[in-house]
Amino acid sequence: MKKKFAIAAIFLITYLVFLIVTLPSTVVLKQITLPKQIAISGVNGTIWQTDIEKLTIGNTSIEQVNAQLSFWSLFSLTPKLDVSFGDPLLSGPEGQLALAISREDMAITDLSILVRANEVAQQLTLPLPISAQGDVELTVSEVSINLQNNQCSAAKGEVNWSKAGVVALEQNIKLGRFSADIRCEGGALALIVSPKNDLGLTFSAYVRQGGRISGNGYLQPGDKFPKALNDALPFLGNKDSQGRYRLSF
Numbered sequence: 692m693k694k695k696f697a698i699a700a701i702f703l704i705t706y707l708v709f710l711i712v713t714l715p716s717t718v719v720l721k722q723i724t725l726p727k728q729i730a731i732s733g734v735n736g737t738i739w740q741t742d743i744e745k746l747t748i749g750n751t752s753i754e755q756v757n758a759q760l761s762f763w764s765l766f767s768l769t770p771k772l773d774v775s776f777g778d779p780l781l782s783g784p785e786g787q788l789a790l791a792i793s794r795e796d797m798a799i800t801d802l803s804i805l806v807r808a809n810e811v812a813q814q815l816t817l818p819l820p821i822s823a824q825g826d827v828e829l830t831v832s833e834v835s836i837n838l839q840n841n842q843c844s845a846a847k848g849e850v851n852w853s854k855a856g857v858v859a860l861e862q863n864i865k866l867g868r869f870s871a872d873i874r875c876e877g878g879a880l881a882l883i884v885s886p887k888n889d890l891g892l893t894f895s896a897y898v899r900q901g902g903r904i905s906g907n908g909y910l911q912p913g914d915k916f917p918k919a920l921n922d923a924l925p926f927l928g929n930k931d932s933q934g935r936y937r938l939s940f
Contacts, residue, residue, distance in 0.1 A: 728902075746776070750814055754781050769793040783810070786829075797838055802831035808852055816940060818926035825854035831873060834880065841900045842878030849873060850882065862919045866890060884908065889915040894938060909935040 733744025743756040756776040764771035769791050777785025786804035790797070808823035831848030852869040867889040871882050879897040886893045894908030910927065911934055912920075927936040 751810075752783050753777060754783050764791070777805075782807075788831075792838075795838060796844070797836045799834040800832065802829070802834070802848065804829040808855070812857075819859060819923055821857045821859040824856035824858070825852055827852050829873075834873075840878070843875040843880040843898075844878075846873055846875045846880055859920065860922055864917045864919045866917065867915075889917065890920075891916060892938075905940065907937075907939040910938055911935040 728749045730747040731743055731745070732747075733742075735742045739760050739762070741756075741758045741760075743758075744754065746753045746756050753776050755778050756774065758772045758774045761771040761773070771789060771791040773787070773789055775787040777783055779785065784804050784806035786802070788802040789800045791800070792798075805826055805828050808825045808827050811827055812821060812823035827850060829848065829850045831846070833845060833847050834843070835845040836842070837844045850871040850873065855866040855869050857864050857866065869884065869888050869892075871884045874881055874883070876897070879899045881898075882896045884892060884894040891911040891913045892908065893911075894906060896904065896906035898904055912924070924930075924936065927938070930936050
């Protein structure tokens with residue numbers, strides 16, 4: 692009798708493991724309520740390896756998303772996903788990251804994203820129409836979000852805009868190099884632009900609790916300021932007593 696019970700138990704456990712291993716990703720995603728600004732289409736695979744044709748966040752579309760769940764991470768009660776996305780032949784960003792989630796924190800590590808600068812520019816509210824040139828590369832060694840209060844608790848990374856340039860007022864304008872640091876400030880995820888740029892730009896952008904985004908800074912034209920952009924300065928409003936134009940959103 693005990694032998695039959697043991698065999699039945701082993702069979703049941705094996706069957707349950709089989710169900711979990713082969714559980715379609717679509718079944719899991721149906722149980723999750725996504726924010727209104729996020730949409731997913733073309734989901735295939737199992738919970739261990741999921742393929743998503745397109746992930747849309749606001750006005751940004753990310754194609755060919757692949758996520759692999761680490762089996763061993765489940766034993767630490769901190770599931771870890773290795774995610775890759777995009778393709779050089781497709782529009783939208785391309786890159787990879789590792790995502791780990793526990794009861795208290797969500798941690799992103801080894802994040803690397805490459806996106807065309809013009810795709811970023813078209814998401815911004817600018818005083819005049821422009822198209823941007825070059826690529827923007829974002830690398831982050833770590834970002835940790837406290838899930839209890841949805842605040843940034845740790846972040847370290849940088850953003851580099853290589854071969855920076857814009858086409859504005861029918862002119863091709865070279866801007867040199869732009870870089871920015873990523874860190875936490877007062878619970879917000881912050882992007883701080885390095886003041887070492889030809890535009891005389893100082894700017895800080897923040898992502899706060901609830902996904903609220905804001906930014907502020909100044910543009911102070913100096914000796915290296917591209918002369919071709921002088922005609923665009925009146926679109927920024929009036930300069931202050933220090934010769935700076937206020938920027939904010």
